[in-house]
Amino acid sequence: MKPPRFDYLRPQTLAEALELLDRHGGDAAILAGGQSLMPMLNLRVAQPAVLIDINAVPELDRIGRSGDRLSLGGRARHNDVFRSAEVAQAAPLLTVALEHVAHEAIRNRGTLGGSLALADPAAELPACMVCLDAEIVAASVKGERRIPAGAFFQGLYTTTLEPNEILARVDVPAAGTDWRFGFDEVARRRGDFAMAGVAVAVREESKAVAECRISLLGVEMSPRRMEAVEMCLLDAPLGTAANIVAAQSALRDTLEPIEGSEIPPEYRIQIARELLARVIRAMAAPVSGKRTH
Amino acid sequence: MPRASTRRLVAGRGRYVDDIPAKGEVYAAFLRSPHAHAAFEVVNISAAAAIPGVVRVLTAENIDPVCPPWKCVLRNAPDLQSPEQRPLARRQAVFQGEPIALVVAQSRAIAEDALELIEVEWSERPAAISLEAAAMPDAVPAHENLKSNICWRFEHRSGDPDKAFADAEHVVLRRLVFARKTGVPLEPRGILASYDPSTNGLIVHVSHQMPHQFQLHLAELLGMSPLDVRVICSDIGGAFGIKMHIYPEEVAVCAASRILGRPVKFIADRVESLSSDVHAREHIVEARMAVNTSGMITAIDVDDIQGLGAYSVYPRSSTAEAMSALRAVGGPYRFDNYHALLRSVLQNKVMTGQYRSVGHPVAAAITEALVEDAAAVRGEDSIVFRQRNFLPTEAMPWVSPMGARMIDLSHHACLERMLTLVDYPRLRQEIDTWRQEGRIVGLGLASFVEFTATGAEAYGRAHVPVSSLDGVMLTMEPTGEVRAQCSASEIGQGIQQGLAQIIADAVGVRADKVRVALGDTAASPHGGGAWSSRGAAITGEVAWTAGRKLRNELLNVAAAMLQTTATSLDLRDGRILAADTGAERIAIGDVARTVIFHPYDLPAGTNAQMSVSHTWGRDADPFLPTNGVQASLVEIDPISGLVRPLRHWVVEDCGRIINPLLVDEQIRGGVVQGIGEALYEICRYTEDGQYGSGTLADYLLPMAADMPDIVVAHVETPYSGSQLGAKGAGEAGTCGAPAAVLNAVNDALRPFGGRIDAMPISPVDVLRALGKLPAKAGA
Amino acid sequence: MMASDEPTAEISCTVNGQPVRAHVPVRQSLVDFVRHGLGLTGSHVGCEHGVCGACHAVVDGRVVRGCLMLAVQVDGRTVTTIETDQPTAQMRALQDAFFERAALQCGFCTPGMILQASELLTRTAAPTRAEIRDALSGNYCRCTGYHAIVDAVETAAARLRDKAAA
Numbered sequence A: 001m002k003p004p005r006f007d008y009l010r011p012q013t014l015a016e017a018l019e020l021l022d023r024h025g026g027d028a029a030i031l032a033g034g035q036s037l038m039p040m041l042n043l044r045v046a047q048p049a050v051l052i053d054i055n056a057v058p059e060l061d062r063i064g065r066s067g068d069r070l071s072l073g074g075r076a077r078h079n080d081v082f083r084s085a086e087v088a089q090a091a092p093l094l095t096v097a098l099e100h101v102a103h104e105a106i107r108n109r110g111t112l113g114g115s116l117a118l119a120d121p122a123a124e125l126p127a128c129m130v131c132l133d134a135e136i137v138a139a140s141v142k143g144e145r146r147i148p149a150g151a152f153f154q155g156l157y158t159t160t161l162e163p164n165e166i167l168a169r170v171d172v173p174a175a176g177t178d179w180r181f182g183f184d185e186v187a188r189r190r191g192d193f194a195m196a197g198v199a200v201a202v203r204e205e206s207k208a209v210a211e212c213r214i215s216l217l218g219v220e221m222s223p224r225r226m227e228a229v230e231m232c233l234l235d236a237p238l239g240t241a242a243n244i245v246a247a248q249s250a251l252r253d254t255l256e257p258i259e260g261s262e263i264p265p266e267y268r269i270q271i272a273r274e275l276l277a278r279v280i281r282a283m284a285a286p287v288s289g290k291r292t293h
Numbered sequence B: 001m002p003r004a005s006t007r008r009l010v011a012g013r014g015r016y017v018d019d020i021p022a023k024g025e026v027y028a029a030f031l032r033s034p035h036a037h038a039a040f041e042v043v044n045i046s047a048a049a050a051i052p053g054v055v056r057v058l059t060a061e062n063i064d065p066v067c068p069p070w071k072c073v074l075r076n077a078p079d080l081q082s083p084e085q086r087p088l089a090r091r092q093a094v095f096q097g098e099p100i101a102l103v104v105a106q107s108r109a110i111a112e113d114a115l116e117l118i119e120v121e122w123s124e125r126p127a128a129i130s131l132e133a134a135a136m137p138d139a140v141p142a143h144e145n146l147k148s149n150i151c152w153r154f155e156h157r158s159g160d161p162d163k164a165f166a167d168a169e170h171v172v173l174r175r176l177v178f179a180r181k182t183g184v185p186l187e188p189r190g191i192l193a194s195y196d197p198s199t200n201g202l203i204v205h206v207s208h209q210m211p212h213q214f215q216l217h218l219a220e221l222l223g224m225s226p227l228d229v230r231v232i233c234s235d236i237g238g239a240f241g242i243k244m245h246i247y248p249e250e251v252a253v254c255a256a257s258r259i260l261g262r263p264v265k266f267i268a269d270r271v272e273s274l275s276s277d278v279h280a281r282e283h284i285v286e287a288r289m290a291v292n293t294s295g296m297i298t299a300i301d302v303d304d305i306q307g308l309g310a311y312s313v314y315p316r317s318s319t320a321e322a323m324s325a326l327r328a329v330g331g332p333y334r335f336d337n338y339h340a341l342l343r344s345v346l347q348n349k350v351m352t353g354q355y356r357s358v359g360h361p362v363a364a365a366i367t368e369a370l371v372e373d374a375a376a377v378r379g380e381d382s383i384v385f386r387q388r389n390f391l392p393t394e395a396m397p398w399v400s401p402m403g404a405r406m407i408d409l410s411h412h413a414c415l416e417r418m419l420t421l422v423d424y425p426r427l428r429q430e431i432d433t434w435r436q437e438g439r440i441v442g443l444g445l446a447s448f449v450e451f452t453a454t455g456a457e458a459y460g461r462a463h464v465p466v467s468s469l470d471g472v473m474l475t476m477e478p479t480g481e482v483r484a485q486c487s488a489s490e491i492g493q494g495i496q497q498g499l500a501q502i503i504a505d506a507v508g509v510r511a512d513k514v515r516v517a518l519g520d521t522a523a524s525p526h527g528g529g530a531w532s533s534r535g536a537a538i539t540g541e542v543a544w545t546a547g548r549k550l551r552n553e554l555l556n557v558a559a560a561m562l563q564t565t566a567t568s569l570d571l572r573d574g575r576i577l578a579a580d581t582g583a584e585r586i587a588i589g590d591v592a593r594t595v596i597f598h599p600y601d602l603p604a605g606t607n608a609q610m611s612v613s614h615t616w617g618r619d620a621d622p623f624l625p626t627n628g629v630q631a632s633l634v635e636i637d638p639i640s641g642l643v644r645p646l647r648h649w650v651v652e653d654c655g656r657i658i659n660p661l662l663v664d665e666q667i668r669g670g671v672v673q674g675i676g677e678a679l680y681e682i683c684r685y686t687e688d689g690q691y692g693s694g695t696l697a698d699y700l701l702p703m704a705a706d707m708p709d710i711v712v713a714h715v716e717t718p719y720s721g722s723q724l725g726a727k728g729a730g731e732a733g734t735c736g737a738p739a740a741v742l743n744a745v746n747d748a749l750r751p752f753g754g755r756i757d758a759m760p761i762s763p764v765d766v767l768r769a770l771g772k773l774p775a776k777a778g779a
Numbered sequence C: 001m002m003a004s005d006e007p008t009a010e011i012s013c014t015v016n017g018q019p020v021r022a023h024v025p026v027r028q029s030l031v032d033f034v035r036h037g038l039g040l041t042g043s044h045v046g047c048e049h050g051v052c053g054a055c056h057a058v059v060d061g062r063v064v065r066g067c068l069m070l071a072v073q074v075d076g077r078t079v080t081t082i083e084t085d086q087p088t089a090q091m092r093a094l095q096d097a098f099f100e101r102a103a104l105q106c107g108f109c110t111p112g113m114i115l116q117a118s119e120l121l122t123r124t125a126a127p128t129r130a131e132i133r134d135a136l137s138g139n140y141c142r143c144t145g146y147h148a149i150v151d152a153v154e155t156a157a158a159r160l161r162d163k164a165a166a
């Protein structure tokens, strides 16, 4: 199980990386953490002619906050995001979700940009970015392009990223104190990709839900906002029993689950519904405060 | 006592096959059939051969002249029909992944590049895949010209089971489905074959459990003398039965080395391992138990359909697993009437074969499921039912309906110990409290009998050259230290340490003064290697006797030197002492040096032997039965149906324990493999025979975060037929764990009226059993 | 050694404290490089798709899957393997505890386990059993059933704390 032949390029600046990417386009693959690409190379399911290793590009792993925006570099490693105090404060959903992503050594290398660009339907970060209403910044030789997370994911392993673009950064609106987040998932074993997972963000005004964003992972081909479900939770205190029931049935109606015989679609729907209720109840419980999972 | 040799391993200084280099070695990769069943022709290899760095492309055409096909034949089962198998398939491929061509190149990567350029014309045939379908009379044949896929049928009847069932007060019945799984030693199979044309000698480093067996087969297949074939098994990264067979790849690599006259290395990658190591445990079993008015088991009836894969594995036969299961059904209990029917079925899948605890987990799961059901219909605690039906100590020896001699077992004592260990009444109360809180929890027990340390008859009567003997040679060094050379092999189970301790005790030296060499056909007499938990019981016994021989030699020489009698001397901690006072007379190093360097100082004719050897195999008792009880506490997540083992307990009786630390860890490791069998592990095939469990992302193994702590306790009933009294301990964990987990899950589901009858236990099925998902269509 | 036309690269790095210059095929993984290029066979190959953790090595202070990094990617970096002659206090304590507790059988998983556990102990002085199991959840052991490994890590942690307190 050895990779096929490829040429290897290691640009030293973003401009150089973009230049190379522009030249090689569809024949090239960007090598970030390699935690998904390398297995595909070793198994020879990916056979790019050129690897463009972005690990030497400076600044691409920056994590920083400016004002009401948290900026995460495309090459920010999972464990750096996971252990960042700034992230825990401004986007606690990510901290909670990252605990479910793979294992220590993989999180040491795996990157945010890699995870988003790969768009595995069962991955945590894509669903979280949708839930956080983040903006994905794609860079190419022509400049930068901002794509709302909700429009970025196009289906199974498919995004709107062009072959000549690098996912340079993700901008996440920093959460105010009026926001609460919840996350939970079901995976066969610790660190496995999820069979279903739910991310919830809620803003409350005078003890009622004023804004709500919900996205799922592992259930549909790609994450999207569950607007019909979100509606059910508005204008009442979080955790209102009737609203949870309504949200659960709305969820059932809107889902288009992944087909499969080992994990049948009705199973994914069932656990998604139950998880949704579990997450909302946990968020509403007085002790759990901001961080629940 | 820790294993001295693991100092090397914690420092990363192990020597597994892939760590051993040979000058001029080249690397092999196999082209494998993408189809489950197909005719093919290799039409062009020139593009592959032309890649710089490729040494040679070989097909059956090249290999056949140096290596004939082989075939699994059992003399005592003449009806067993298994087709011929070759190192590289010729014109017919019968499972996906079967090797059909071999590239040897300067690197494995280049060899793999070349595989992509070999041109093959395929003509697909219908394939026999699912066990049920393949067993049908009108099934698609797994091989051309096969009249039936059922290649072995076995029926056994003792007593009058029909009458017992007719007279029964209760009859309970289960149909259990066991999915294929595989062993997944963390080190994949691997071999480095170095043929030297100048001497016609072949030196093979291989990750294998029995160097001598492998040597003999290689010599025969390659038309060589065993004198010219040396097999070395250095560090082995786990084996579990997976590495005791003759695989086409290993033989092909030896043939390639012979053809090329240079060292060839093949290290199976994980995809190859998962799709070409033997699989195991594919069974559909229908079983019944008859119980009379007094709650005694009167009869058991099992009907087992077993999946064999494309060939019966060479040389030990895939049928061994089912035969072992049928022997172990009902193991802990006394019952007189038994009917067993087995049909073993050829399929277009990977061969199945012996995997840790061969067949026993299937037997234990069936037996203990029936026991639960029987107790339930009687409205009693299954513990009471077990206690009533256990074979009592005073009834032993007793011959089971399948002819197994049951001796030195301790069912009641083990269960007693278990009840204290888990604090049974309190635990039951606790479970009730948890249930009232809405948690879905269950406790499952499983008693079991495991037959270990297989003797000569099992394979001898089949005329399969598998040794159950062992040889131990001991040499006294001039320093007073002992060198041991031995035919067992170390696969991580710790036998090297166990033998050092036994020899040390037998001779009268400290264990660190004994160095045990294993796993090299050039260094020890022919013997059994590592299988059937035989090390302590067989090799240990040999080592003990050899050690006593050496001790006697030392005492005799010392007596001659000291002008006294051997009986007035003792040997302890490397010193010859006066037996009565304990006063030191002479160190054994001085004795050894006298014999080796100054024999003229000894009385004429002393002729002391500073090297002794002993060979032995048990002739009584074809197997040594062991017994135990396991208990599993599980919790089911009501949302997902996922089963989480919270706690696991084992009480085991493996006779005399040589090294408690190592025995306990053998058991714990075995338990987790058993939990894997119950909860995760499955080799999946699509309907047309495409293998779907080829990576470790698809084939799930138990991981640290999901496994419970495991409490281990012992009852010690020594084997009465040997000096040491040791029996096998290596497989007991795996034997009882799946049954205990299955019973625990069904205990948890009982209040909901659901039940699981298939392993691994799928969370989807659990949600169905909980009534949270509609039942499967057609089920 | 390579009579081939495949792309290669010159790299220089520090491995176990020693400067290394090497000529490697660009598709060669880090674990294949340290094993076959440098003869450091303590990192093992168990799956080559990132699941088992047998191939662990430490690159610039972080544990990585050696099968999911290319040898060219350690150009200019510092690599540590289990064989290092300057093991950290954590590694040494773990090696002793693994040995004494029989937290290994075949030993194939052990180097990867020890490197991963060492990273945990560097960060967390007194991990709970659950935290230990979690940190090691990406390291397969097929032999031990993990219990003894968790014990050994607990013991090593306790001894390191005792030493720090002394």
Ligand SMILES: Cc1cc2nc3c(=O)[nH]c(=O)nc-3n(C[C@H](O)[C@H](O)[C@H](O)COP(=O)(O)OP(=O)(O)OC[C@H]3O[C@@H](n4cnc5c(N)ncnc54)[C@H](O)[C@@H]3O)c2cc1C
Binding pocket: A029, A030, A031, A032, A033, A034, A035, A036, A037, A038, A039, A074, A075, A100, A101, A102, A103, A106, A109, A110, A111, A112, A113, A114, A115, A117, A118, A122, A123, A124, A125, A161, A165, A166, A167, A168, A191, A192, A193, A194, C049, C050, C051
């Ligand atoms: C055993 C195992 C378990 C795992 N479990 C999980 C899990 O539970 N949840 C989870 O979410 N993930 C899991 N992963 C995947 C892991 O999180 C990966 O790190 C991640 O999906 C990809 O990130 P990467 O940086 O490694 O990307 P790479 O593997 O380097 O690249 C992945 C893909 O993205 C492209 N790419 C990478 N970076 C960029 C960029 N900046 N711009 C444009 N394209 C880019 C690459 O060209 C490639 O096609 C697991 C991986 C393994 C090996």
Ligand code: FES
Binding pocket: C044, C045, C046, C047, C048, C049, C050, C051, C052, C053, C054, C055, C056, C065, C066, C067, C068
């Ligand atoms: S070999 Fe790298 S994770 Fe298994």
Ligand code: FES
Binding pocket: B186, B237, B238, B492, C103, C104, C105, C106, C107, C108, C109, C110, C140, C141, C142, C143, C144
């Ligand atoms: S000790 Fe063998 S895999 Fe862990």
